[in-house]
Amino acid sequence: MEADSLAVVNHHYLDRVVTAAEHHEIETSEDIYTENGIKLLAKGARISPSVQQRLIIHKLKKPLESCLQVSQGVDANRLIQIGQTVIEDNPGLAPLFADFGLLPRLRDIPLNPAVVNMLTVACAHDPNSLRHYVLVTLLSLGLGRRLKLTETELGVLASAALLHDIGELYIDQRHLDRRQVLTPEAWRHVSVHPVVGATLAGEVCGMPSEVTEAILQHHERGDGGGYPRGIAAPNLSRAGRVLAAAEMIASLTEHGAYPLERAEVALRIVPVEYDPVLVSVVSQALGEARVSEYQMPDTEYVQDMHALLRKIAVGAEVLGRCRAEVGQHGEACVQLLARVEARFVLIQRAFSSTGLDVVTDKPHFDALIGDASGWLRFELSLVLREIRWRLRELARDLALRASLQSAAVAAYFQPLVQLLHDG
Structure with missing residues (x-):
């Protein structure tokens, strides 16, 4: 958002101002002029739906946000x-x-x-x-x-x-x-x-x-x-x-x-x-x-761990294939892939650091956890959820940055976005 864009009244903001004016007296604190010097509203004019259209269609000499005062507002x-x-x-x-x-x-x-x-x-x-x-x-x-x-x-x-x-x-x-x-x-x-x-x-x-x-x-x-x-x-x-x-x-x-x-x-x-x-x-x-007891979430740890491990393994394979061919899409695309890979490796390391990527089945998991405290089991559920969330964040970031480059780049990365988000 450029500073001079404040001259254009944002209609989402103005919609909210008009809604607020139903419960508060909101009026102009000074005369409001267009950037060409035409007076739109006099000082003391109430903000209401009747003036909304006039404010939307003109660029203003001074930001609307600086020209309003509200009675009995938040203090x-x-x-x-x-x-x-x-x-x-x-x-x-x-x-x-x-x-x-x-x-x-x-x-x-x-x-x-x-x-x-x-x-x-x-x-x-x-x-x-x-x-x-x-x-x-x-x-x-x-x-x-x-x-x-x-x-x-x-x-x-x-x-x-x-x-x-x-x-x-x-x-x-x-x-x-x-x-x-x-x-x-x-x-x-x-x-x-x-x-x-x-x-x-x-x-x-x-x-x-x-x-x-x-x-x-x-x-x-x-x-x-x-x-x-x-x-x-x-x-x-x-x-x-x-x-x-x-x-x-x-x-x-x-x-x-x-x-x-x-x-x-x-x-x-x-x-x-x-x-x-x-x-x-x-x-x-x-x-x-820290409390003494935690209400444990209803989750199948081994199933969740294996699903997450598969997602990370497939993600690494897809990234490897992308690395081999991304050059044909231009330098900006190469840099985007490098950004994604760097963050993916950090998430991959976070999962590996738990030691859970070596768990093969439920007996193996039970032997590894043993009589662990409720906190440790609870923490495990938090770690699994947080890693899944980090992968979804990475998918969202990749989708946005790819779409800003071109439709072709967005389409190229879409399978990876889908994998990271949904698995």
């Missing part, structure tokens, strides 16, 4: 109220929340009119979005305190965490439905939301570059396998690395039990993805909160 008290609920509802995260005085820090986040506008519109569209923002903020602060970040660094982290997903206000809601399998075209729209969010935070909300940088990086990974830019660890900011971990933990918290246990496995399954210091912090927190 610090609302953030603290949500934060208290988040803490009470997630006892499994207590080690990251406890004894740090996190809630009062929500008052220190600068809530200027543009920030209030963004948060209020997001909440009006989906109340769970604001809860997610606050959860990520508290997790970021909890991790930051354990890392002994400075007060300035914690302030940057809090602002970035609260605004990290505002770019999703500009995305078609259908693409944000987790129940849907995204096409490469849909994923292309979703994957740009950190860029949009960073632009909004800087150009509209007036946040400093340290905040916008962290927002831009909150889906990046240390091995360069993240998005939107595939930046590797040496070039990631500390705030960006912490925010990425907090976002991942929040996602696990919102979609299942035992969030710290699952996060600890996810953080270390591919060692170079996340900052080792962050992995250590989460492992330490887990040690303070």
Whole structure:
């Protein structure tokens, strides 16, 4: 998203503003002009469906987001109220929340009119979005305190965490439905939301570059396998690395039990993805909160392991064939394959490091595991699930990047995408 594209009103964002205006008074804070100087709306005009079309069809002299004010919008008290609920509802995260005085820090986040506008519109569209923002903020602060970040660094982290997903206000809601399998075209729209969010935070909300940088990086990974830019660890900011971990933990918290246990496995399954210091912090927190018994998932371990082993073996064969012929598709395609191979090898090593790739049958598995603790068996189920998820992530990344090159390249890699995603 280029900065000057803010002159064009995003219709997904405007749809959400109009929806929010059904519950809040949202009006213009100044006269709104087209880029040619034609006055569209006077200061104090209410936002409603009747003005929506006028705003959509014109380029504006100043971003619409900077020209709106909302009455009785989200404020610090609302953030603290949500934060208290988040803490009470997630006892499994207590080690990251406890004894740090996190809630009062929500008052220190600068809530200027543009920030209030963004948060209020997001909440009006989906109340769970604001809860997610606050959860990520508290997790970021909890991790930051354990890392002994400075007060300035914690302030940057809090602002970035609260605004990290505002770019999703500009995305078609259908693409944000987790129940849907995204096409490469849909994923292309979703994957740009950190860029949009960073632009909004800087150009509209007036946040400093340290905040916008962290927002831009909150889906990046240390091995360069993240998005939107595939930046590797040496070039990631500390705030960006912490925010990425907090976002991942929040996602696990919102979609299942035992969030710290699952996060600890996810953080270390591919060692170079996340900052080792962050992995250590989460492992330490887990040690303070680990329960004595785990509800075991209903799974056939040996069957799952063999299916995963077959997928990895076939994947290695397909990659080998691609390596032998990819040159005919051009240098960009060669580089894409190298990226995929590097990440695939890391996932392959993660599976091999468990020792489970040598298990031949159930008696062999039972002999290997023996009277292992409930935690070890539970951890095994998490590892298998996490490796499958990593393969699906790789499939999604490959499908997107191949489609950006050409239809022919996308078709060439489609069998590999299908294998990695579905097996």
